[in-house]
Amino acid sequence: MSDLPASAKIVIIGGGIVGASVAYHLGAMGISDVLLLERHQLASGSTWHAAGLVGQLRSNAGVTQLLGYSVALYDRLEAETGLATGWKRNGGLRLACTPERWTEVKRQATTARSFGLEMQLLGPEEAQALWPLMNVEDVIGAAFLPTDGQASPSDIVQALARGARKAGVTIREGVAVTGVRTADGRVAGVETDRGFIACERLVNCAGQWARAVGALAGVNVPLVSVEHQYLITERIAGVTPDLPTLRDPDRLT
Ligand SMILES: Cc1cc2nc3c(=O)[nH]c(=O)nc-3n(C[C@H](O)[C@H](O)[C@H](O)COP(=O)(O)OP(=O)(O)OC[C@H]3O[C@@H](n4cnc5c(N)ncnc54)[C@H](O)[C@@H]3O)c2cc1C
CATH class of the missing domain: 3.50.50.60 (FAD/NAD(P)-binding domain)
Structure with a gap:
């Protein structure tokens, strides 16, 4: 004590x-x-x-703003404290493989821009140029946020x-x-x-x-834990640390 x-x-x-x-x-x-x-x-x-992974785009505008603040904080935290944070702005790609998802992504891009986030809409070939190993046969388009990153x-x-x-x-x-x-x-x-x-x-x-x-304290916190899977692979040729993070919500199975 x-x-x-x-x-x-x-x-x-x-x-x-x-x-x-x-x-x-x-x-x-x-x-x-x-x-x-x-x-x-x-x-x-x-x-x-x-x-x-630090991806700023969310369907909720408030959370998107908060994540934008996180990026600004991570940009300065290492210099401010003298401790390495592993922060790198390698950008984030989000794929759309259905017309509905593409509509959603375009709407999110409008939201992102209204918050000053530089979000780019890319065609399949442009997305593949950023992630060369990717199969883009059924990709309709992609959103790319250059300021997303990883820490x-x-x-x-x-x-x-x-x-x-x-x-x-x-x-x-x-x-x-x-x-x-x-x-x-x-x-x-x-x-x-x-x-x-x-x-x-x-x-x-x-x-x-x-x-x-x-x-x-007698307070009800409405919270339930859920499982979250992750895979650790052997080294894969062509997957390098500077690749953007990639989200592919339509091809999870
Ligand atoms: C596999 C996996 C991958 C993820 N990937 C990402 C990602 O890429 N990007 C992202 O943004 N998020 C990711 N997340 C989510 C992220 O990890 C969590 O949202 C975040 O770490 C939660 O932080 P926290 O401080 O709320 O909780 P925690 O890190 O769990 O901290 C809570 C702390 O409270 C302490 N504690 C509990 N009870 C007591 C007590 N009675 N007295 C004292 N201490 C107590 C615990 O020991 C614990 O250290 C991932 C999660 C998982 C599981």
């Missing part, structure tokens, strides 16, 4: 990319009486498994955490939150496996465990 503060204005539960980002941004806002608690190690949850999620977490620490935020690993104490309908503090910590506000950044953490 000795190195844990007895209180903090804000306690963040979870040291994945979301918790680290909240800590970083609170620090950047000049709010330093912040304590992040991670029960294992930073980035040991879902963040550890992520491929690190190392664990490294981004470490960089955000360093930025947060520089701003005075306290981060403690190996501390599990086991309960939430409330008084007069407000959060009064958290119980941990290392003792009680008083706080005024609590930020639930526990990822797929957010439902369990919410339940500690």
